[in-house]
Amino acid sequence: MRAFKRLTSIFTNRTAMPAEPSRLRRLLNPWGAMRAHRDTTVVALTIAADIVGNLEDELTVLRSAADDLADLLNDGMLASDIGERLTCGEVERLAGFLKAHDHGRAAAMWLECHAEGDDEGDSHYMGEKSQLALTA
Template identity: 35%
Template sequence: MNWNPFKRKSVGAPTVVIQHDELNGALAVLAGAFGDGMTADQTGPGFTCAEADSVARVLALTGYKPEAVTWLEGHASGDEGDDSHFLYENDEGGEGHVMNADEIASYVEELAA
């Protein structure tokens, strides 16, 4: 019998247990990619708000909050009207605006809570 100490059975799909150092390394690479301003600006608007929030949440929960903010700034640059990162509250002109850096930073804190 081939026994693998990093796998365990579960109900439904199998769960893979990853060694801590491997996961940290993979998360650092992921944060570097999504937290890069050019990547965020060029690819972020192509993600739905829910998808972008999922990426930002993983980054924020794993200690990469600045990268999560950069990612959402790039994503939100393409938001308009009914999108999650477009606000009407506290907007003097009533036309709404894309979340600014401070608003995105607060939003990331909420995602990580």
């Protein structure tokens, strides 16, 4: 009986397991490693899904604002007043923006209004075509 008590005391006085499993324990229990990998993958995918959801909301707001701006710029009076004062690069970017938002006619209008103020040698200069468009 005493021998049994001595043996039980040996088994009951073990120190606690370390917080991180040892390398040997991971090798002996591959399912635990797979479970840990699965858990971290689930966490990473959850974070990624949240980020994508937030970006979709922001993208919707930005697209709405860009469409509103494109509608605002689709104005002949505004184009004729400002078009001549823009540089060729600025009007090209503006026309590209309008084309990207399905306002191709507005983009052509801005380019034409800009070309009226261009001098010979500028990239949008139309020569007599501009003068004919003004008289017609």
